[in-house]
Amino acid sequence: xxxxxxxxxxxxxxxxxxxxxxxxxxxxxxxxxxxxxxxxxxxxxxxxxxxxxxxxxxxxxxxxxxxxxxxxxxxxxxxxxxxxxxxxxxxxxxxxxxxxxxxxxxxxxxxxxxxxxxxxxxxxxxxxxxxxxxxxxxxxxxx
Amino acid sequence: xxxxxxxxxxxxxxxxxxxxxxxxxxxxxxxxxxxxxxxxxxxxxxxxxxxxxxxxxxxxxxxxxxxxxxxxxxxxxxxxxxxxxxxxxxxxxxxxxxxxxxxxxxxxxx
Numbered sequence: 469x470x471x472x473x474x475x476x477x478x479x480x481x482x483x484x485x486x487x488x489x490x491x492x493x494x495x496x497x498x499x500x501x502x503x504x505x506x507x508x509x510x511x512x513x514x515x516x517x518x519x520x521x522x523x524x525x526x527x528x529x530x531x532x533x534x535x536x537x538x539x540x541x542x543x544x545x546x547x548x549x550x551x552x553x554x555x556x557x558x559x560x561x562x563x564x565x566x567x568x569x570x571x572x573x574x575x576x577x578x579x580x581x582x583x584x585x586x587x588x589x590x591x592x593x594x595x596x597x598x599x600x601x602x603x604x605x606x607x608x609x610x611x
Numbered sequence: 612x613x614x615x616x617x618x619x620x621x622x623x624x625x626x627x628x629x630x631x632x633x634x635x636x637x638x639x640x641x642x643x644x645x646x647x648x649x650x651x652x653x654x655x656x657x658x659x660x661x662x663x664x665x666x667x668x669x670x671x672x673x674x675x676x677x678x679x680x681x682x683x684x685x686x687x688x689x690x691x692x693x694x695x696x697x698x699x700x701x702x703x704x705x706x707x708x709x710x711x712x713x714x715x716x717x718x719x720x721x
Contacts (some may be wrong), residue, residue, distance in 0.1 A: 476641055521655050541658030544650040552645045 480526065480552070481606050483515040487525035487549070491542050492574060495561035496592035501529060504595035511599055514606065522549040527585075527605070533561040533574035534581050546582050554585040557604060558598060563587045583585025620689070621706055660687050678718050686711035 489500050504511045505518055519525045522545050534542055546555070557578040560566035565576035578584050585608075588601035616622060654661050690704045 472641065473639070483690075487659075490715075523655060537659075544653075544660065545655075545658045547648075547650040548655055 471545065472574075477609065481609050483517075483546055484526045484602075484606065485517045485519045485524055486527045486529050486556075487519055487522050487545070488529045489531075489542060489545060491530050491532045491538045491562070491578065492535035492568075493559065493561055497531035497562070497590075500590075500592045501531065501558060504598045508597060509595040511595075511602060514599075514602065522546070525549055526552070527554045527583045527602075528581075528582075529556045529558055529559045530562050531577045533568045533571075533576060534578060535574050537573075539575055539581055541547060541576050542578075542581060543589055554605060556586045556587045556588060556601060557584045558601070559593045560589050560591045563589055566591060612716065615697075616703075618698070619703060621703060621710075675718060682711050682714045682718075 483577060488498065488501055493494045505516075516527075522528070526549075528546060528549060530542070530579060546553070555578060557563050562578045565571075565574060569576055575581055586601050586605040587596055590597050593601075650660075681685050686707050689707050693704060
């Protein structure tokens with residue numbers, strides 16, 4: 469039923485619930501992610517809600533390079549998300565390891581551990597950049 | 612012919628049951644077939660691994676008794692509060708009793 473599938477896809481695009489996870493970041497990207505959720509930047513106008521459990525989340529917004537200590541936890545949380553699920557790497561550290569690239573204790577970015585759907589560069593990633601990245605992810609879902 | 616039986620609770624129940632089955636069938640076709648494996652089947656604990664407990668007491672053993680009482684209770688209430696003298700009363704009462712029998716058979720089939 470293509471019509472029903474289109475309706476379901478439309479509903480998913482209009483209401484992507486996110487789970488924020490810090491996988492070893494310095495907290496700057498976390499602050500910007502929270503700032504994007506506040507009324508000034510209002511990323512909630514896209515139907516985005518911050519959830520506290522992966523069971524309810526569609527998108528995992530990850531900051532920081534994946535430290536070896538948090539790697540198992542991150543994978544476990546990703547597996548506990550329901551399908552369809554997406555991962556957004558927020559910040560330069562999450563994209564490629566950033567200033568910690570080559571360090572002994574990090575995995576050099578989220579895509580070393582999980583399949584990433586969108587990359588948002590920046591140190592930290594500014595709220596407009598976060599909004600731009602999220603909108604591009606939602607636009608790619610339409611296709 | 613008297614069509615008031617269309618407004619009776621059994622008819623409404625069957626209509627709503629059919630609608631529910633249709634909705635379930637339509638949307639279950641959209642659901643992904645992949646089941647939960649690995650950490651997905653375990654409780655959420657902020658990413659930490661939770662050890663399985665050897666003894667997990669719950670109230671599932673109470674369910675057969677609760678459902679037995681519920682089914683018989685509803686059947687008794689519906690049959691005793693029906694209008695006396697109505698043409699379809701006997702048939703509706705028989706349907707209720709039959710439904711209760713089927714429900715209890717399903718409940719205690721093992």
